[in-house]
Amino acid sequence: MQTSTTKQSAALDKAALSASTPDKKDSTAISQIPLRIYQTPVQHLPDDLYVPPGAFAIWLEQFAGPLDFLLYLVKKNNVDLTQMPILPITEQYLAYISELDTEHFELAGDYLLMASTLIAIKSELLLPTPEVPSDERDPKAELIERLEEYAQIKAVSQRLDNLVRLERDVFLAMVSMPSTEVMSAELPSYSPNLLIDSLFKMQLQPDYQMHTIKVDTVPLSDRIASISRQLSTDGARSFYELLDNNQGKIGVVVSFVAVLELIKRQLVGVVNTDLESRPNDAGTDADKGAAENDHIGQLTLQWLA
């Protein structure tokens, strides 16, 4: 109650508000007091809320929306929400809304929608009602339900605002990090291979017309560059040795595509190895079987450039 009163008084000229509050029994007494609103002397106040020309939109902005405004009207009429007299409230609502000029379209939309709802309810109440099918919702009851739900949310939002809040009521402690010189000394250094890889990438832009893997967790250009670097330094390596264990399955796939790309560009060749020449192949039959299923891993790749 407290907050909504302050909210309105902030929005309205104080004199205008005092005239509008329903508990002010005698509004004529006020007209005896010399009043000025926006430099204009006011001779007599209307029975209802006085709104200086053009100020209506500004005043309306203080409400969180048409439901908030309807709640205000219900309160102003001093009635129980569930017993809301729809006819007078609709009349008042429409009277206010008629003040809204076209300059405030963005504000008007929601209010006009509510106005149409109210008019629909009103006309339904005025018309002689035939047997209402039981499955049809009573629009007035629905509106009251919405108002109740909104009133709850409004009340609870004020309770939420009353909680002790970080950065309003309590504050985080801020400190600076240790001096930058000391911090950078602790930085793990960059690998010099980054430099060489960047040069390979500069020369070997991958051909993006071929199929690329959507999930770029292991960029193809990175793999092409580092495989080129390894092979150009060491001459020849097996496919296994070219893999980076940290890159997982997708790393194997991207590495394979990278090798294919390098073979296509004739930078890398495949050394012909047969079963006999394979190292460490003197194991059991089971080992042999596994090895035979693994030709790709054993392929030896050679740098040709």
Place this chain on the structure above:
Amino acid sequence: MTDNQHQSPTQTDDYLETMSKHIEVLLHASETPLTETVLKKQLSLTVEELTQALERLQLRLASGVLSLHKTASGYRLQISDDYSALIQRVFPQRQERLSQALLETLSVIAYKQPVTRSDIEHVRGVTLSSNILRQLFDKGWIVEEGYKDTLGRPALLHTTPQFLDAFGLTHLDELPPMPDMEAIQAMS
């Protein structure tokens, strides 16, 4: 003083003191609150050691102006409440006010989650301004997670642990109770 059987009391004492300092450093250096799990793992502490180190930290902080605070997403260091008035006086810009529209939107999400944008518009009777949603996303108070199985499959909005942190709650259960209709009638 200590029930550790492998180390002499003074050794354990020094160790716990060091660990309590390391916790303080990590809490200061971290951009988010740190959970017990993270602290235990990063500092290789047992549950017992962590508890004792946190107690020591609390004790040491008591002589200064900070306090150790446990939030929904972990521990954080904040300036003791006693000094809030001083901060509000000297740095009025740090005092952030939230608009009624933002508070209402946040309340709908918090109390009725998961909700879609149109759910919020229905409850509030107003078109939802993208500005308000952006503010809530920027603060990390809400996230989109999942879709409602209706026409258009609209995204569902939820509050986050940061929302709880900001409002000093450790669980959604601790949200202020929703007033019943009689209470609302009495208020108006």
Place this chain on the structure above:
Amino acid sequence: MTDNQHQSPTQTDDYLETMSKHIEVLLHASETPLTETVLKKQLSLTVEELTQALERLQLRLASGVLSLHKTASGYRLQISDDYSALIQRVFPQRQERLSQALLETLSVIAYKQPVTRSDIEHVRGVTLSSNILRQLFDKGWIVEEGYKDTLGRPALLHTTPQFLDAFGLTHLDELPPMPDMEAIQAMS
């Protein structure tokens, strides 16, 4: 202990202790370092009182992990340098990823130094963005030293000892061998 003639020693003691805490609070709450002028004004302190309160603050901080740091723009609280290794270990993401363009530029300078800007443009085949050079200068990885004796006397770029440090090298000889770039280019 105190030269204040109006208050009894214990009163002054308490007062200075409170003021040292207020300074600590303001330093924790401020987004920027705070000058002596601001502290004196906000807490209504004399020069003498401020000095004594700062001394007390320093003394109290010594038992924790923070230190009072005086920078060109004022005082701030920062985590003591002793803990930088711990922070780097737990929050390693502070090491940034270097862009391909920056790495290429750096490689050309490292392998072909001394080079001019147009040498880099020639090798890379693209115009050199001043933003990248600025980043390399900011990091202290490159310097301008001497001029090439051609038209316009363009400045020559070299790498620095900081560059070697950042890449874990002690000497330029330790750079990985440069591949035969022309051969690669010819084949692909």
